[in-house]
Amino acid sequence: MSASAEAHYCLPQDCRPADVEAALGALGHVDFASLRREQLDVVDNFPGDIWADGGLLTRTRSGELCWWHEGRCALSLQAPSEARFWWEVPASPLREQLQRCIGLWSLMTRASVGLARKPLVLRNRDDKIVVRGEWCELAQMQTRFRVTALRGYAAEFARACEALERIGGTLVEPLDLRQWLGTSGLVPQGLELKGPYGIEAGEPAGAAVRRMARSMFELARRFEGGVIDDTDSEFVHQYRVSLRKLRSLLTLMKNTLPPDLPARAKGELARMAGAMGTLRDLDVFLLDQERYRQMLPGPFQPGFDALIAQVRRDRQRALSATRRQLRSTAYARRCDQLLQLLDAQPEYAAEAADKAVGRVASARILKRYKRIRAASLRVDASTPDAQIHAIRIECKKLRYMLEFFAELYPRSRLKTLSRALKRLQDVLGRFNDVSVQQGFLAAYAGRSQDDAQRAAIHGLIAVLHQDQLGLRDQAETELQQFAQDHVAANFSAMFGRNGA
Amino acid sequence: MKVVACYSMKGGVGKTATAVNLSYWAAAQGLKTLLIDLDAQGASSFYFRVKPGRKRWGKRFFQAYETLLEQIRASDYEGLDVLPAHLSFRNFDALLASLEKRKSRLRRILKGLRREYDLIVLDCPPSISHLSEAVFNAADLILVPVIPTTLSQRTFEQLLAFFADKGYADDAVVPFFSMVQRQKALHKTTMLHMRQRHKGFLQAVIPFARDIENMGEHRAPVAVFAARKPASKAYLALFDELWPRVRPKGKKR
Numbered sequence: 001m002s003a004s005a006e007a008h009y010c011l012p013q014d015c016r017p018a019d020v021e022a023a024l025g026a027l028g029h030v031d032f033a034s035l036r037r038e039q040l041d042v043v044d045n046f047p048g049d050i051w052a053d054g055g056l057l058t059r060t061r062s063g064e065l066c067w068w069h070e071g072r073c074a075l076s077l078q079a080p081s082e083a084r085f086w087w088e089v090p091a092s093p094l095r096e097q098l099q100r101c102i103g104l105w106s107l108m109t110r111a112s113v114g115l116a117r118k119p120l121v122l123r124n125r126d127d128k129i130v131v132r133g134e135w136c137e138l139a140q141m142q143t144r145f146r147v148t149a150l151r152g153y154a155a156e157f158a159r160a161c162e163a164l165e166r167i168g169g170t171l172v173e174p175l176d177l178r179q180w181l182g183t184s185g186l187v188p189q190g191l192e193l194k195g196p197y198g199i200e201a202g203e204p205a206g207a208a209v210r211r212m213a214r215s216m217f218e219l220a221r222r223f224e225g226g227v228i229d230d231t232d233s234e235f236v237h238q239y240r241v242s243l244r245k246l247r248s249l250l251t252l253m254k255n256t257l258p259p260d261l262p263a264r265a266k267g268e269l270a271r272m273a274g275a276m277g278t279l280r281d282l283d284v285f286l287l288d289q290e291r292y293r294q295m296l297p298g299p300f301q302p303g304f305d306a307l308i309a310q311v312r313r314d315r316q317r318a319l320s321a322t323r324r325q326l327r328s329t330a331y332a333r334r335c336d337q338l339l340q341l342l343d344a345q346p347e348y349a350a351e352a353a354d355k356a357v358g359r360v361a362s363a364r365i366l367k368r369y370k371r372i373r374a375a376s377l378r379v380d381a382s383t384p385d386a387q388i389h390a391i392r393i394e395c396k397k398l399r400y401m402l403e404f405f406a407e408l409y410p411r412s413r414l415k416t417l418s419r420a421l422k423r424l425q426d427v428l429g430r431f432n433d434v435s436v437q438q439g440f441l442a443a444y445a446g447r448s449q450d451d452a453q454r455a456a457i458h459g460l461i462a463v464l465h466q467d468q469l470g471l472r473d474q475a476e477t478e479l480q481q482f483a484q485d486h487v488a489a490n491f492s493a494m495f496g497r498n499g500a
Numbered sequence: 501m502k503v504v505a506c507y508s509m510k511g512g513v514g515k516t517a518t519a520v521n522l523s524y525w526a527a528a529q530g531l532k533t534l535l536i537d538l539d540a541q542g543a544s545s546f547y548f549r550v551k552p553g554r555k556r557w558g559k560r561f562f563q564a565y566e567t568l569l570e571q572i573r574a575s576d577y578e579g580l581d582v583l584p585a586h587l588s589f590r591n592f593d594a595l596l597a598s599l600e601k602r603k604s605r606l607r608r609i610l611k612g613l614r615r616e617y618d619l620i621v622l623d624c625p626p627s628i629s630h631l632s633e634a635v636f637n638a639a640d641l642i643l644v645p646v647i648p649t650t651l652s653q654r655t656f657e658q659l660l661a662f663f664a665d666k667g668y669a670d671d672a673v674v675p676f677f678s679m680v681q682r683q684k685a686l687h688k689t690t691m692l693h694m695r696q697r698h699k700g701f702l703q704a705v706i707p708f709a710r711d712i713e714n715m716g717e718h719r720a721p722v723a724v725f726a727a728r729k730p731a732s733k734a735y736l737a738l739f740d741e742l743w744p745r746v747r748p749k750g751k752k753r
């Protein structure tokens with residue numbers, strides 16, 4: 001059967017099914033099926049990454065997930081109604097898409113569209129179906145009618161189309177749900193986790209940095225609700241990341257700000273993050289539990305189960321403490337104070353407050369790179385781990401700087417540098433993670449009264465230590481790469497006095 | 501693409517009833533199916549409520565498959581199209597007068613449809629003629645309804661003799677019992693006897709059923725108006741049994 005021809009009509013606002021019935025009734029007998037109402041939820045993670053990526057994911061009340069691509073439902077599947085994370089969706093191409101797009105965030109409903117459909121058939125004198133059609137109302141905002149031609153009945157199809165035009169139907173493109181949602185205003189704005197901050201290279205650095213600080217703080221506060229509701233682990237993570245970036249910004253751009261501001265703001269910020277550090281460590285362990293479980297041979301499993309149970313209890317405690325803290329009046333006061341601090345007119349201008357922010361940022365970035373490069377060139381097999389960790393922290397600061405001020409530089413050139421840095425950071429990050437995890441586990445072993453649990457923990461530590469040795473080698477290689485002449489030349493070209 | 505012909509030289513044995521219901525089930529089970537009504541009487545076309553165009557196009561039937569495509573109609577059922585019979589199909593025998601044409605024409609024309617269809621079902625007129633020879637050459641399976649009576653048994657054996665005479669392989673011939681009345685002793689003994697004499701009879705049996713007779717009134721396959729009745733299930737069982745022989749490569753149910 002060759003693809004059947006279809007025509008799509010947009011019907012006037014006041015058009016009812018009875019009008020279509022009357023118009024087509026002149027051509028034969030019209031059979032309208034009963035109206036089927038369905039609710040289509042637009043689902044996405046909290047920042048709206050699927051939507052921002054040009055995608056669309058919908059869920060019906062019966063649990064059918066549908067991934068839209070170029071106007072059609074490209075992937076669909078029936079998911080359990082309680083499925084919120086990518087790993088709770090049955091293994092499928094759709095699940096892979098989800099994993100790629102939403103990360104560790106949970107899915108939530110961001111908009112709902114009511115659809116009313118009413119299929120129709122037109123029959124000839126022999127009671128044979130000659131045209132099919134469907135009436136469709138979208139969120140009570142638009143009424144459409146689709147006419148489908150049947151093979152061998154082209155004349156009837158053409159007459160049905162004419163009849164629809166006579167009642168005011170206008171021929172339109174097939175419905176592109178994403179495009180329509182985009183113009184309907186039903187889908188709320190997503191969240192930008194990494195700027196832009198709306199700064200310009202020539203504006204005074206002091207004002208620009210305060211504005212950036214303010215929007216980072218506002219971003220952090222948008223995660224509070226999800227932390228309190230314990231929606232998913234990303235809220236705690238992103239809250240902490242936002243505050244950490246804010247602290248870094250204040251430190252890195254210190255000499256554009258009044259001398260006491262960074263220290264005072266950082267004091268407030270440290271107290272705000274409070275118990276969330278512990279909460280995050282426990283989350284990281286729980287997120288990785290399946291991987292850890294697979295590292296351990298069978299006999300260690302009961303001990304591992306006991307460890308998980310313990311970590312879960314500890315997490316519940318850390319969550320309660322965090323909730324109490326976020327709801328406290330002290331917290332609210334701290335937030336106000338921080339905002340006042342950022343808004344206050346400085347009594348006297350800081351050293352670099354009036355310099356162009358672009359110049360200040362470039363100088364800082366280049367200086368930081370040079371420092372990392374010099375340190376990297378000194379690294380060899382005898383370098384203590386602590387020194388590698390120090391370089392990792394420098395790299396993180398450099399990464400933040402590149403991210404904070406990204407909008408001041410040509411995107412494509414920045415990307416090349418960011419990619420080189422990212423590769424290095426991935427290795428350094430994993431190197432750090434395994435040592436942090438060993439410390440985390442060692443703390444549990446120290447507290448544990450249970451032999452089986454201790455055995456499981458020591459087993460894990462042994463495996464992690466092996467990983468660490470491998471990663472250390474990789475880290476040395478990546479550091480050499482990042483210190484190469486051509487990388488250095490790129491940094492100079494972009495951030496040096498005569499650069500962009 | 502497979503071609504299944506519903507054939508018997510006798511009339512009124514259930515060829516059309518089988519062609520209609522078999523194609524319905526094939527489409528319902530996901531095969532893109534075309535039912536070609538080769539019988540100028542147009543009984544299959546009637547059941548599916550499709551009428552042929554006015555043009556006497558029968559004389560061009562064997563020329564190019566594009567001509568056929570223009571005449572195809574969608575049925576009311578997803579995945580099932582029908583090529584309705586035309587009165588001019590009565591002249592097929594004259595068009596197939598030469599042996600060469602009987603051997604290759606129909607087969608070649610049907611091949612042209614393989615991009616669009618998984619299965620073609622031919623509803624044949626009751627005769628042994630040039631057209632039926634063309635059908636024997638074109639079909640992968642020749643489904644033969646046999647009413648379990650002495651006379652039908654004779655007809656069936658005549659068909660086998662014809663096949664032997666012409667040198668056709670008879671493994672394409674798939675007989676099954678049609679319009680069976682279990683309460684009739686004659687039917688029972690004939691079935692037993694024929695199953696012993698001829699190996700290839702299908703296990704599936706189509707009973708004599710009121711619901712099948714009623715298709716004329718409903719103008720629809722049995723499953724549409726008597727879904728749960730034995731007659732409807734019997735045709736599904738028939739299709740199930742044929743499935744391994746009509747299954748497109750790689751297709752699962």
Ligand SMILES: Nc1ncnc2c1ncn2[C@@H]1O[C@H](COP(=O)(O)OP(=O)(O)O)[C@@H](O)[C@H]1O
Pocket residue numbers: 508510511512513514515516517518543626678679680706707708709710712713714715716
């Ligand atoms: N299994 C059956 N039970 C009862 N009536 C049947 C059955 N099969 C066919 N008929 C009826 O017998 C008549 C002839 O059947 P049909 O399928 O048209 O035979 P053919 O195509 O072989 O000439 C039709 O009226 C049909 O409704």
Ligand SMILES: [Mg+2]
Pocket residue numbers: 515516517539543623624
């Ligand atoms: Mg017939």
